Amino acid sequence: MATSTYLSNPALTINAVNLTDQCTSATMTYVTQPQNSSAFGSTDSFYVSGLTDHTFEVELFMSYAASETYATLAALVGTQTTVTISPTAAGLATPTATAPKFTLTNCYFAELPLINATLGELSTLTLTFQGGTLTTATS
16 A cells, blocks of 8 residues: 655744744644533443644744744743644645645744753754644645
């Protein structure tokens, strides 16, 4: 059976700023909260879909240079923003069925680690954006 694979090299923006050159990993997750719909007399649990609660987790190199990681993110703490990601850089500008663009609007950004330092290692930050409305563009 043939499988379709791709070499991971996504492109992303946070608050319309392209931080692809600072990114080492990214995960956008489509989440639906399960709601128990079991009734009296049930011997099994049954679930229906509740609210959506999407997440976008990204690991970035920390940079304090102008228009880089810290400058882009510091003002966003405690606010809602928009993040976009595509499996390819071209997909951000022109999404296709094989390079869709996922956009999470009004997602909440709760915390920004100011320093994450280890001797002899490049400083990275793991950030989480939660909630919002997820849309997928394929054209």
